[in-house]
Amino acid sequence: MRLGQEIPEFVTSCEWLNSRSLLTEDIRKVSKPCCFHFWAISCGLCKQAMPRFKDIYDKHKHNVQFISVHTPLSEKDKNMDEIGNLVEEYHLKQPIAVDHHEEISEAFHVKFVPAYYLFDDLGKLRHLQRGKTNVNLLEKNIQRLI
Template sequence: MRLRSPMPQLDGATTWINGKVKREDLVGEKPTFFHFWSVSCYLCKEEMWDVNNILRGFKDDLNIVSIHMPRSKEDKDLSLVKKIAAQFNIQYPIYIDNDLKLTDAFENEYVPAYYLFDEKGLLRHYQVGGSGMRMLEQRIRRILGII
């Protein structure tokens, strides 16, 4: 997905955890942060606390959506996803992408991956991997006009 690309529709979820949202719910008032992760990804779990700490500071200023992207057949176990989500206290909506429809719409290949869209629904920042949490926080601050 290229910078300034429009946010895809959020169609095709296998299910939602913590409530369902649509693209129309996210575009217009606040920027939106998408977080791709997988239960089998060690790095995802290692970075989850840092991501949650960053997002906690912006929860009133950002729409936040988590996308669980399975990397194996075992990753499609909904009870395991719910267990890990509870363990890491993920309270924002989680799109379960067992059919990889949203993953394909984002052209995403990696976990963890982070996408930040402005309030108009245009992609402003994309980042993969566990390093660079400081840069991620800085990009969020920039899009919110805090820097």
């Protein structure tokens, strides 16, 4: 994906935690910035960044729509009990798509996790981070949009 592109269309059969199933049209109806957060339970960098991401979510959850997407890196990442344990351990409250068939990940062309895609209130991509990056940069870009 490139800056300025719209939230990609996706149809998913995945399970959702903390939410009913969301579609692209549901997300676009919300008139506020949207942050997609891609991660995996086997990703050490994801776990390292999770507490800071949780702080950002807690601080901005009323002004930004957050959607997390668990993207499996291997078959072991498809263990729902382990996913649930991590969600509980980090007290994650945002909608979480468990993307076992990688339908959402493919729509976003996710190659590395963690990955953060930040869209403005019109659904245009304004910030993108992938892999080992400083999560504080995400917050700075959120603050620019709200």
